[in-house]
Amino acid sequence: MDEKDLRVSDAEREHIAQLLQRAVGLGLISIAEFGDRMDQAMAARTRGISTQSSRIFLVCR
Numbered sequence: 001m002d003e004k005d006l007r008v009s010d011a012e013r014e015h016i017a018q019l020l021q022r023a024v025g026l027g028l029i030s031i032a033e034f035g036d037r038m039d040q041a042m043a044a045r046t047r048g049i050s051t052q053s054s055r056i057f058l059v060c061r
Helices: 010-025 031-043 047-060
Strands: none
Touching: 010 031
């Protein structure tokens, strides 16, 4: 099974939420984009979909 097909955990969703919040704070994304990406991340069932929401935020770490 490919890793992107694994189910995403609540802890992983929370981590993505923190990355998105940090990105807003740094001015990397708008509030509207934050909302869209949060909705996508919270609804994600697999890591592949979840990763799409946070892909640009490696610079936030």
